[in-house]
Amino acid sequence: MANKKGTILVRSTKPHRIGIQVVNHEIKRLGKVVDVIGPAAAPYIVINTRGAQAQTKKGDIVYLLDKPPQKPKRPQQNRSGKPRYSKKSYSKK
Numbered sequence: 001m002a003n004k005k006g007t008i009l010v011r012s013t014k015p016h017r018i019g020i021q022v023v024n025h026e027i028k029r030l031g032k033v034v035d036v037i038g039p040a041a042a043p044y045i046v047i048n049t050r051g052a053q054a055q056t057k058k059g060d061i062v063y064l065l066d067k068p069p070q071k072p073k074r075p076q077q078n079r080s081g082k083p084r085y086s087k088k089s090y091s092k093k
Helices: none
Strands: 007-011 021-023 029-037 044-048 063-065
Touching: 007 029
Parallel strands: none
Antiparallel strands: 007 044, 021 029, 021 063, 029 044
16 A cells, blocks of 8 residues: 555565565565554555665565665785785694
8 A cells, every 4th residue: 555655565474674675475665664563463564665666556465575685795904905814824744
């Protein structure tokens, strides 16, 4: 159920954290959770749809991404700017 203010009200099976990203079946961003209302046994989630990449309609299933996507880490560098490699010690037999 959408309104003119850019929010959607969605029925849920359990309460969720505020700030979680909401996506559709194509993993396109629909918004983020801004409020959880109603009883804990059958809560409703309020989703802010400003800046959404996709549209949704009544009856569509939405998914919550509990962890935001992480950026890949850069390799550590030494003072000269070259990548740091692990030092292996070899012993003679």
